[in-house]
Amino acid sequence: MTEKLNLDCFMQEVKAKNPNEPEFHQAVQEVAEDIIPFVNEHPHYNQAAILKRMIEPDRIVSFRVSWEDDNGNIQVNRGYRVQYNSAIGPYKGGLRFHPSVNQSILKFLGFEQVFKNSLTTLPMGGGKGGSDFDPKGKSDREVMRFCQSFMTELHKHIGPNRDVPAGDIGVGAREIGYLFGQYKRLENEFNGTMTGKSLEFGGSLIRTEATGYGTVYFVDLMLQHRGDSVKDKTVVISGSGNVAQYAAEKVIQLGGKVVTMSDSGGFIHDPDGIDADKLAYIIDLKTVRRGRIKEYAEKYGCEYHAGKKPWSIPCDIALPCATQNELDVEDAKVLVSNGVIAVAEGANMPTYIDAIHVFHDNKIIYAPGKASNAGGVAVSGLEMSQNSLRISWNREELDQRLKEIMKAIHDQCLKYGKENGYVDYVKGANIAGFVKVANAMLAYGVV
Ligand code: NDP
Ligand code: 2IT
Numbered sequence: 192m193t194e195k196l197n198l199d200c201f202m203q204e205v206k207a208k209n210p211n212e213p214e215f216h217q218a219v220q221e222v223a224e225d226i227i228p229f230v231n232e233h234p235h236y237n238q239a240a241i242l243k244r245m246i247e248p249d250r251i252v253s254f255r256v257s258w259e260d261d262n263g264n265i266q267v268n269r270g271y272r273v274q275y276n277s278a279i280g281p282y283k284g285g286l287r288f289h290p291s292v293n294q295s296i297l298k299f300l301g302f303e304q305v306f307k308n309s310l311t312t313l314p315m316g317g318g319k320g321g322s323d324f325d326p327k328g329k330s331d332r333e334v335m336r337f338c339q340s341f342m343t344e345l346h347k348h349i350g351p352n353r354d355v356p357a358g359d360i361g362v363g364a365r366e367i368g369y370l371f372g373q374y375k376r377l378e379n380e381f382n383g384t385m386t387g388k389s390l391e392f393g394g395s396l397i398r399t400e401a402t403g404y405g406t407v408y409f410v411d412l413m414l415q416h417r418g419d420s421v422k423d424k425t426v427v428i429s430g431s432g433n434v435a436q437y438a439a440e441k442v443i444q445l446g447g448k449v450v451t452m453s454d455s456g457g458f459i460h461d462p463d464g465i466d467a468d469k470l471a472y473i474i475d476l477k478t479v480r481r482g483r484i485k486e487y488a489e490k491y492g493c494e495y496h497a498g499k500k501p502w503s504i505p506c507d508i509a510l511p512c513a514t515q516n517e518l519d520v521e522d523a524k525v526l527v528s529n530g531v532i533a534v535a536e537g538a539n540m541p542t543y544i545d546a547i548h549v550f551h552d553n554k555i556i557y558a559p560g561k562a563s564n565a566g567g568v569a570v571s572g573l574e575m576s577q578n579s580l581r582i583s584w585n586r587e588e589l590d591q592r593l594k595e596i597m598k599a600i601h602d603q604c605l606k607y608g609k610e611n612g613y614v615d616y617v618k619g620a621n622i623a624g625f626v627k628v629a630n631a632m633l634a635y636g637v638v
Contacts, residue, residue, distance in 0.1 A: 193234050193237045193238045194237070195231045195237070196227045196230060196231060196237060196242065197227075198223055198224065198227050201223055201227060201242075202216070202219070202220055202223065205219050205220075205223075205246065209295075209298070211295065212294065212295035212298060212299075213295060214295045214296050214298075214299040214515060214516075214540070215295045215296075215298040215299045215302065217299065217516075217540065217543075217544060218298075218299035218302050218303055218540060219246055219302065220544060221540075221544055221547070221559075221617065221621075222302070222306065222621050222625075223242070224544075225617065225618040225621040225622060226242055226621055226622065226625050227242070229622050229625070230242055235633070236629055236633075239632070239633055239637075241629045241632055241633065244632065245276060245305070245625075245628065245629070245632070246302065248273050248274060248275045248276070248298065248301060248302075249274045249275060249276060249277060249282075250274050251271065251272070251273050251274070251294065251297075251298075252271065252272045252273075252274070252344075252345075252348050253269060253270070253271050253294070254269070254270045254271075254344040254345075255267060255268075255269065255270070255344075256268045256269065256270045256322060256324070256337065256340050256341045256344070257340060258333070258336045258337045258339075258340045259336060260329075260333050261330055261332065261333055266337075268322045268323055268324040268337070268341075269322060269323055270320070270321070270322045270341050270344060270345065271292070271294065271297050271320050271321060271322065272318065272319075272320035272345060272348055272349070272354065272356075273294075273297045273298055273300075273301040273318055273319050273320060274301075274318045274348070274354055275298075275301035275302060275304065275305050275316070275317040275318050275319070276305040276316050276317050276628060277316035278316060278628050278631040278632045278635070279308070279309060279314055279315065279316055279627060279628055279631050280308070280313070280314035280315040280316045281315065281316055281350075281351070281352055281353055281354055281355055282316045282317065282318030282353065282354035282355070283304070283308055283315035283316060283317065283318060283354070283355050283357075283568060283571065283572070283575075284300065284301060284304040284308070284317055284318040284319040284320070284356070284357070284359075284568065285300075285319060285320075285321075285356065285357045285358050285359030285362065285387075285568075286319075286320045286321045286322075286356050286357070286358065286359055286362045286366075286370070287300070287319070287320075287321035287322075287359040287360045287361060287362060288321055288322050288324045288325070288326050288360070288361035288362050288366065289321070289323070289325065289360050289361045290323050290324075290325040291323070292321045292322055292323045293323065296515070297319045297320060297321060298319075299515070299539075299540060300319035300359075300539055301317055301318050301319035302317070303317075303539055303540065303560065303561050304317035304318060304319055304568070305317030305624070305628060306561045306620065306621065306624030306625065306628075307560070307561040307562075307564070307565045307568060307624065308565075308568055308572075309623075309624040309625075309627045309628050310561065310562060310565055310600045310603060310620060310623060310624045311565050311568060311569040311572060311596055311599075311600070312596060312599050312600075313569060313572035313573075313596075314572075315355075315568065315571075315572050315575075318354055318356075319359070320345070320356060321359065321361075321362070322337075322341060324337050324341075324361075325361070326361050326366070327481075331365070334365065334366065334369065335369045338366055338369035338370045338373065339369065339373045341370070342369075342370050342373035342374050342377070343373065343377065345370075345374075346373070346374050346377045346378060349374075349384055350382075350384055351382045351383045351384050351575070351578070351579070355383065355384055355385065355386060355571070355575060356370075356384075356385055356386075357385060357386040357387040357567075357568070357571050358387040358433070360432065360514065362387075363387075363432075363433060363478065364387070364389055364399070364478075367385060367387045367388055367389070368388075368389060368392075370385060371384075371385045371388055371392065381393075382578065383574065383575050383578025383579060386398065386571035386574040386575060387399075387571065387574075388574070393574075393577075393578050394574065395570055395571075395573055395574035395577055395583070395584075395589065396583070396584070396585065396586045396589050397570050397586060397589040397590055397593060398567070398570045398571065398574055399433065399437070400437040400440070400441075401437075401566045401567045401569065401570035401571075401593055402433065402434045402437065402438075402537060402564050402566055402567030403433070403434050403435065403436060403437025403438035403439070403440065403441060403512070403537060403566075404437055404438075404440075404441045404566060404590075404593065405563070405564065405565060405566015405567065405569065405570075405593055405596075405597050406434070406438050406441075406510060406512070406535055406536075406537040406563045406564055406566065407421060407438055407441035407442055407445065407510075407535075408441070408566065408593070408594055408597040408598075409535055409558055409562065409563040409566075409597050409600070409601060410508060410510070410533055410535045410558070410563070411445060412597060412598060412601040413533055413535070413556045413558060413601070413614070413616070414532070414533060414556070416601075416605075416614065417556070419532070420445070421442060421445040421446065421447045421508070422445060422446035422447065423446060423447065423448075424442075424447045424448070424506075424507040424508050424532070425447070425448050425450055425505070425506045425507050425508070426439075426442045426447050426448065426449045426450065426506060426507070426508045426509075426510060427449075427450060427451045427501050427502065427504050427506040427508070427509045427510070428442075428449055428451060428452050428453075428501070428510045428512055428537075429451070429452070429453045429458065429500060429501055429502075429510070429511050429512055429513045429517055429518075429538075429541070430452065430453060430454070430511075430512035430513030430514070430537070430538065431452040431453060431454050431473055431476075431477050431484050432454075432477060432512075432513070434512040434537040434538065434564065434567070435452055435453075435510075435512035435513065435537065436470065436473065436474050436477065436478075438510050438512055438537050439452065439465060439470055439473075440467075440470060442508075442510075443465070443466065443467055443470065447508070448464040449464060449465045449470075450462055450464060450465070450504060450506065451501035451504050452465065452473060452484060452487070452501075453484060453500065453501055453513060454477075454483060454484040454513075455513075456483055456484065456485055456497060456498070457484070457485065457495055457496050457497040457498050457499055458484070458495070458496050458499060458500065458501040459484055459485070459487045459488045459493055459494065459495050459496075460493060460494045460495075460496065460501070460504055461487075461491060461493040462493070463493075469487070469491060472487065472490065473487060485497075500517060500518070500522065502518060502522035502523075502525055502526055503522075503525055503529075505529040505530065506526070506529065506531060507530070507531065507532045507533070508531070508532060508533050508534070508535070509526055509531055509533075509534045509535075510534075510535055510536075510537050511534075511536055511537065511538050511541035511542065512537030512538050512541075513538055513541065514538055514541065515538065515539060515540040515541060516540065516541065516542075516543055517538070517541045518534075518541050518542045518543065518546055519543050519545075519546055520543060520545040520546045520549055522546065523542070523545075523546035523547075523549035523550055524549055526555075527549060527550070527553045527555060531555060532555070532556060533555065533556040533557070533558075534550055534555060534556070534557045534558070535557075535558040535563040536558060536559055536560035536563050536564060537560070537563065537564050538560060538564070539560045539561075539564065540560060541560070542557075542559075547559075547617060551615065551617075554613055556614070556616075557616060557617070558604075558616045558620075559616060559617045559620055559621075561620050561621075561624060562600050562601075562604055562616055562619075562620040565596070565597075565600055566593050566596065566597055569592075569593060569596045569597075570589065570592075570593055573589060573592060600620070603619065603620070603623035603624075604616045604619030604620050604623065605619060606619065606623060607619040607621075607622035607623050608620070608622070
């Protein structure tokens with residue numbers, strides 16, 4: 192008879208074995224709260240120690256990245272790739288360039304990615320990588336030299352059937368271009384090893400928009416399930432990068448009103464709503480001019496709140512789209528008391544666990560990132576398919592596939608998360624994501 196798992200003992204062991212990794216502990220705890228009761232009811236998973244095996248990455252590669260800045264000084268950063276789990280497909284997940292990057296953050300992201308990718312219905316394992324390199328304030332040439340040095344090591348560990356990186360915070364079209372260019376040069380091969388590529392060299396339509404669009408499609412599905420929709424809703428968004436920009440665009444297209452966006456300096460509050468023209472300004476500001484969101488407030492004469500997050504602004508829908516742990520228990524209480532209906536994560540793990548509990552206790556519709564932001568990696572999966580087939584699908588076809596995938600994720604959340612009329616999307620996503628990977632691992636025996 193296999194012993195049942197106990198959440199506290201399990202987490203104690205995780206913390207002892209992975210010291211000084213608070214983000215990783217948090218991501219495991221969020222999953223374990225749902226999976227431990229589930230595996231205790233399905234003891235064949237415990238017998239095979241599936242959960243214990245799933246929290247251990249297949250491998251972590253860590254390496255030195257030396258490069259020369261524009262002044263001729265030698266700079267040294269640390270690069271990583273966490274290859275988490277390949278039970279259902281090649282490792283797949285983004286690269287993050289941000290000064291905060293460390294092993295804990297990349298392990299949490301890689302772990303989440305395993306569940307997220309499983310939910311997409313596509314054959315992708317989970318991984319994540321990146322560096323503590325800060326692209327802010329660097330010239331294009333410095334970014335290029337960094338990317339080339341980073342790829343000079345990374346290329347040994349990736350490949351179209353092994354591990355397929357993409358973008359994340361600080362890694363957009365510019366960085367993917369430099370990274371793929373160096374990969375191709377080193378391997379002397381043109382293949383689908385990276386996604387998020389530009390359209391001229393194997394990229395997919397809709398990939399740029401996919402995470403933000405998918406998040407809003409998911410919100411609309413959650414609201415439809417309650418006989419409601421995004422139309423006429425007031426929406427508070429954090430972030431002003433890739434995910435936030437296209438979440439805002441889709442909200443506007445569906446008839447909602449976006450009243451905030453932010454960056455690491457603070458947030459702007461535009462009570463009249465950010466319309467398509469104002470959003471075009473933000474996209475240019477953030478992706479071309481690489482400026483600060485504060486400039487929006489100066490241009491359009493609205494409020495800028497330095498050093499603050501936007502959760503105090505009354506809204507129907509809140510979309511955290513910037514980074515991890517940007518919405519705490521006090522923020523959650525304020526959102527609830529202001530009448531929020533739905534919260535969906537465009538970012539990965541933006542909400543602290545006790546803030547999630549506040550949403551659940553108040554029966555707020557709440558979607559974890561592994562469900563609501565899976566549209567990005569899903570279209571990355573479609574980019575891989577197009578690269579393998581050497582074809583390109585058109586925009587309508589890809590948008591349709593994205594919608595179908597978000598619907599399939601929503602259905603999986605309902606299957607495992609619906610109880611007495613309320614849907615616990617965290618539980619639904621965790622169990623559905625787990626079952627597919629776990630069953631593959633069972634089939635492989637002890638590996
Ligand atoms: P970008 O680099 O394009 O934008 C990041 C945004 O978040 C910027 O507005 C940035 O502000 C802000 N931000 C970053 N770090 C912090 C911080 N420590 N504190 C406050 N604000 C911060 O990244 P993405 O839009 O691609 O990613 C945003 C989130 O979405 C991340 O959690 C990412 O993991 C997740 N995600 C991304 C996907 C994708 O396809 N790109 C897919 C699924 C999830 P500033 O400009 O001041 O740095
Ligand atoms: O967190 C994520 O899902 C991403 N950054 C996208 C990963 C990908 O491989 O497209």
